[in-house]
Amino acid sequence: MAQTLSEQILSRAAGRPVSAGEVVTVNVDLVMMHDSLSPSIIRVLHEELGAERVWDPQRVAVVIDHVAPAASVQTAEKQAEVRRWVRAQGIAHLFDVGRGISHPVLVEEGLARPGMVIVGSDSHSTAYGCVGAFGTGMGTTDIALAAATGRTWFRVPETVLVRARGRFRPGVSAKDLALKAARLLRADGATYAAVEWHGVEFLSVMERMTLATLSIEVGAKAGIVPPTGLLQTIPEWLRVEEGARYSRVVEIDLDDLEPQVSAPHTVDNVTDLRDLGRVAVDVVYLGTCTNGHYEDMAAAARILRGRRLAPGVRMLVVPASAQALQMAAEDGTLATLLAAGATIGTPGCGACIGRHMGVLAPGEVCLFTGNRNFRGRMGSPEARIYLASPEVAAATALTGYITHPQEVVEARYAEP
């Protein structure tokens, strides 16, 4: 019987054919944990589960990205503890301060690969779907169990298919597709299900990560882009099968898609930017595993080139990874961003969790390229967060209010 990508991957991991609705125990290929939850994972692993060692030190990755560099003595101490533990366990993959956010880093390092089951202590672990892996987020105890045993359990998810047709218009990108899907599916539209994103094979791996990370914002267990057109070796058993069953199909026409904005305080509170009205902003923040990639910085730089931020607007750029920052430094993207008046933070999660590097004050408005605009997410519960693409972020930085990219591009051509 034809299977969805999730069914194919979980069948291999379970060692038998499985289909949606079954509860299965599977082998995991990779366990990721980050600095924020590692101290508690380590405690559960040793003290509650009584395990002495992780099941396979080659298949555990530890990433210091959530508060990187440390912002306080406590976080510094806990990070030091995590590093000691990594050494004691002989864990092969530690990505320390400045290497970047776990999700792009594990893809860049070739650790996240097509067909794998990857569990991470971060809800945006759906990200690994960008290379055709079944990636999913879990809490402290589930990650401790997976790290101790190399196994976990799942209810095999049904799959919601998002099928894109056509090509983006100028100024429109993967974020707009993802927000449009959130608008149609709503915050709970794929709860307990997986999302497959079809018709997007023209996107780069990191653009696919934009779609995969936002899959959790419609409740999904995994968000998988079929692994076509990648450099990685694709297992021959992993491919979209004719006749696979989808619990719901959503069609989105990219030729007509307008820039989308998610207004406070839920991700699915999405409108066309044109219908938003005039929203003045204090901060433009470009970063995160959703839209802090090289492609995102380059898209912003194309709009900012030769121009300056609007008076009174701050623009923070926090690259998703050191590799993205390096690429931006090498091709002049970084110089363009700096010349426009933006500033650069250490690659990592930055202010996305409201802990450091750009926390918002009461009353402030932020245009954010990230994935959550929950009240209080980036600091004060009295701040307001709008989610949009890097192109909208750059246009907004130039005008000081949430702006359609086309507006500033046209203004550039109209200049004498």
Add this chain to the structure above:
Amino acid sequence: MARVWIFGADINTDQIVPGRYAPYMLKNEDDLRKYPFIEHRPEFAANVRRGDIIVAGNNFGCGSSREYAPLALRMVGIGAIIAPLFARIFFRNALNLGIPCFTADLTRELRDGQEVELDLEQGRIHTDDGRTIQLPPPPAFLREVWAAGGIVPFYRMYGRFPGEG
């Protein structure tokens, strides 16, 4: 008697415990018990009693994977959470910590602050105005995890994962 705390729809984990109040950020991790709903409902932590019940709208616990959100609720002794739909990571975390979760919409059946009695064995709520509400039983493979007191005792007891024969 337990008291009912009513919450709306789409309560996310940043509302349950903001990331700034994570154990990672605290000098004393036991302080986590002071922070459930610290910004969303600041009177909650000081007034909640052991055994109280959260009755919420759709999609409870959406957002991040932070287990310290349900952990904070366990620390203050929440006896059960009832919502029409739980976000999956929150649901697993709550299951793992042994917090009973029931899938039902009781936000209109019960009032905030109402005194009720929760019979976990029978899956029933007896209200102070004499009604009995039958809760839908969770699937058997999940009930065994709750019965064991969470996933760690379950795994230590049986050496396997739920649902496996």
